[in-house]
Structure formats: C-alpha cells, structure tokens
Amino acid sequence: MTEQPIIATAGLYKSYDGVEALRGLDLQVPAGSICGFLGRNGAGKTTTIKILLGMARPTRGEARVFGLPAGSPRTSTAIRLRTGFVGEEKDLYRYMTVAEIVRFTASFYPRWRRDLEQRYLRRFELPAERKVKALSRGMRTKLALLLALCRGAELLILDEPTAGLDPAMAEEVLQALVSHVGAEGMTVFFSSHHIAEVEQIADRIAIIDRGRSVVAGALDDVHQAFCRVEMVFDGDAPEAELRAPGVIRTRRNGRVLVVESSGGAEPVVAAAQALHPQSIDVLPLTLKEIFLASQGEEV
Numbered sequence: 001m002t003e004q005p006i007i008a009t010a011g012l013y014k015s016y017d018g019v020e021a022l023r024g025l026d027l028q029v030p031a032g033s034i035c036g037f038l039g040r041n042g043a044g045k046t047t048t049i050k051i052l053l054g055m056a057r058p059t060r061g062e063a064r065v066f067g068l069p070a071g072s073p074r075t076s077t078a079i080r081l082r083t084g085f086v087g088e089e090k091d092l093y094r095y096m097t098v099a100e101i102v103r104f105t106a107s108f109y110p111r112w113r114r115d116l117e118q119r120y121l122r123r124f125e126l127p128a129e130r131k132v133k134a135l136s137r138g139m140r141t142k143l144a145l146l147l148a149l150c151r152g153a154e155l156l157i158l159d160e161p162t163a164g165l166d167p168a169m170a171e172e173v174l175q176a177l178v179s180h181v182g183a184e185g186m187t188v189f190f191s192s193h194h195i196a197e198v199e200q201i202a203d204r205i206a207i208i209d210r211g212r213s214v215v216a217g218a219l220d221d222v223h224q225a226f227c228r229v230e231m232v233f234d235g236d237a238p239e240a241e242l243r244a245p246g247v248i249r250t251r252r253n254g255r256v257l258v259v260e261s262s263g264g265a266e267p268v269v270a271a272a273q274a275l276h277p278q279s280i281d282v283l284p285l286t287l288k289e290i291f292l293a294s295q296g297e298e299v
Contacts, residue, residue, distance in 0.1 A: 004067050006031050006155055006187045007052060012061035014047050014211075021047040023211035024061070029189050029204065034181055036198030036219075037191040038291055039208040045191040048208075049159055052189075053085060065155065081109070084148030086141075088160040094133035098126050098143060102150075111152025120146040123176065138169040145173060149180055158190035162197060170194075174201050199287040207294045214294045215262075219287075226285040226293065229268045231257045231277035244271040248293050260285070260293055 007029035014022040022044045029035045039045050050056040051063050054076025066082060068075040093101055102121075106112040121128065124142040135143065141161065148156055156177075162170035178201050181188055192198050198205060205222060207215040215222060225246070231237070237257035241250060246263020257277070261268045265282040272280055285293065 003031060005029055007035075007063075007065055007189060009048070009051075009063045010061060012048070012051065012063055013059045014044075014051065014056065015059045021211055022051075022058070022061075025208065025211060026213050027206055027216065029187060029206075031187055032181075032185055033204045034177070034188040034202045035190070035204040035206060036202035037189060037206050037208075038195065038198060039191075040295060043208045044211040045208065046159060049085075049157055049191065052157065053080060053083065082153060083155045083157060084151055084153035085157045086144045086148050086159070086161055088163050092132045092140060092144060095131065097129050097131050098135075099128040101132060101143070102147070105147045105151070109151040113150045113152055116150045117146070120149060120176070124172075138165050141165060141169070141173060142176075145176065149176075154186055156186055156188045156190075158188065158192075160192060161190060162192070162194060170197065177201060195288045195291055205287070207291060209295050215290065222290060223284060223287075225264050226262050226290045227260075227265045227268070228283045228285060228289075229259045229261065229265060229272060230281045230283065231259075231272050231275065232279045233257065233275075233277050238275055240275060242268060242271045242275075244268045262293070 005028040007027060009025050009027040012022050012025040013020065025044065025048060027048070037045055047056065051058055052065055052070050054070055054073070057071050063070040065079045068079055070076055070079060096104065102117060106117070124146060126139065126143055126146065132140065132143070145161070162173055165173065174197060177188060180186065202219055204218050205215065206213060233255050235255065237252045237255055242259055244261065244263065244267040246261045247268065248260045248262055251258045259268050259272070269280055269282065
C-alpha cells in the first residue's frame with residue numbers, strides 16, 4: 001500500500017479579483033522528504049502556502065495536508081498544530097525578549113520539545129535576554145526557525161527562509177534543517193529563489209509556472225530526465241527537427257546541433273543517429289538550467 005503524501009493538491013485554482021494565481025495545481029510531497037518549491041515571482045508559491053495553512057481558500061480544487069482538507073476551518077487548525085511555519089517576514093513580537101517569546105510560543109504546543117529548545121538556543125547563539133527588536137535579521141531568522149522546530153511539528157513549511165541572509169548565515173540555517181530532518185524524520189516544504197540552496201538540500205522539487213506544476217519529482221529522477229544532446233556534423237548541421245518525446249528546444253550553431261530534452265537521452269540519441277552526425281554527446285542540465293527550460297527561457 002502506497003503511503004499517503006503529507007501534502008497533496010489536485011486541480012487547485014485560486015483567483016483574486018478575477019486574476020488566477022493558481023490554475024489547476026497538482027502537487028504531492030511524500031513523508032520524510034525535503035521538497036524545494038520553485039517558481040518566478042507571481043507564479044503562485046505564496047498563494048499555495050497560504051492555502052495549505054488555511055490562510056486562504058481555493059476557488060476550486062482540493063488541498064490536503066496529513067490527509068486533512070486544508071480548506072475546512074476545523075481541520076486547518078489541526079493541520080497548523082502539526083506544522084511549523086517560517087515566512088519571509090519572520091513576524092515576531094518585537095517587544096519580547098528571546099526567552100519570553102520562546103516561553104510564550106511553547107505555551108500553545110503540548111508537544112513542545114525543551115531538549116530541542118536548549119539545543120538550538122546554543123547552536124544559534126541566541127541571547128536569551130535580548131529583545132527581538134534588537135536582533136539582526138539573521139538572528140531573527142534563526143529565532144523563527146527555533147520556534148518552528150521545537151513545537152514537535154511533523155511538517156515544516158518555509159517561505160524564502162534565507163532571504164536577506166549573508167552566505168555564512170544561510171549555510172548555517174540550511175545545515176540546521178538537514179540535520180533536524182535526519183534526526184527527527186520530519187517533512188520540509190520550502191519555497192526559495194536560491195536555486196543552489198534547493199539543489200544543496202532538497203531530495204524532491206516542484207517547479208510551477210503561472211499557477212501550474214511544470215516539473216515535479218525526486219531530484220535524481222528530474223536530473224536523469226533533463227539533458228542536452230550535442231551532435232557534431234561534417235558540414236553545417238541539418239535543418240531537420242528531431243521527432244522524440246520530451247524535446248524542449250533545438251538550436252543550430254554551424255556544425256553543431258543542440259537538443260534539450262525532458263524525456264531522457266535515449267529517444268533523442270536514437271532519433272539523432274538517423275541524421276548520421278560525426279559525434280553525439282549527452283550532457284546533464286543543472287537545476288538552474290532545468291528551471292529556465294521549464295519557464296521557456298534560453299538555457
């Protein structure tokens with residue numbers, strides 16, 4: 001029996017004043033995975049997160065978290081009790097000290113982990129008596145992450161968690177996430193504009209464009225599916241179009257014909273051999289190149 005995904009959406013639509021933010025989004029995030037959620041500004045990432053957390057209701061379609069309908073007020077409360085969330089704005093009570101906001105937040109969560117609280121206070125070097133308003137942006141991010149990690153959550157949803165952080169601080173946050181998932185077995189779903197960070201820690205990705213999923217799956221499988229096939233000919237590359245599943249784009253440059261594909265190398269190579277090139281090379285695409293190809297941009 002296949003294990004139920006932690007996050008699942010089917011045919012999800014959301015409109016604001018007649019403008020469609022989501023247009024039939026299908027999404028699945030298995031338990032125990034770290035799923036990177038990629039898309040351009042306005043692609044629908046933040047809207048998706050709001051719907052998953054019960055902060056917005058879909059126009060139509062379905063969103064489920066832990067198998068519970070996210071659109072129901074009763075079940076969305078149960079979802080939030082089992083979910084940690086860190087948004088880009090890191091909304092915190094600025095007049096409280098670090099110790100006060102930790103104790104205040106802990107009072108709402110029966111499964112609060114004091115052991116993790118002490119661990120992350122030390123690891124993040126958070127000064128207990130300093131007021132939140134006196135913390136740097138990086139320290140506020142680490143405090144927000146502590147509050148999310150210690151509540152005994154099974155799912156962590158992050159919206160641009162490293163926005164505005166310097167590379168050293170961003171690396172510290174990412175490593176904390178990876179080690180926490182390894183130790184606690186939780187699921188992470190995070191949106192980011194930093195493709196290198198997604199490639200560094202994610203084992204799954206979901207790329208959306210204009211409110212629809214365009215690439216989704218295990219990162220290794222996505223890397224295996226997307227490739228660049230370069231053919232070199234004796235003379236100018238032929239004008240013929242390759243008939244192969246998954247061909248995204250074909251480019252010619254003198255003697256070289258380049259084909260980008262999302263359907264794996266084998267069908268492209270088989271079609272290419274009929275053109276009798278002098279040589280055929282298969283090259284992988286980086287996640288950045290895959291992202292650009294999925295958005296219809298030049299790689």
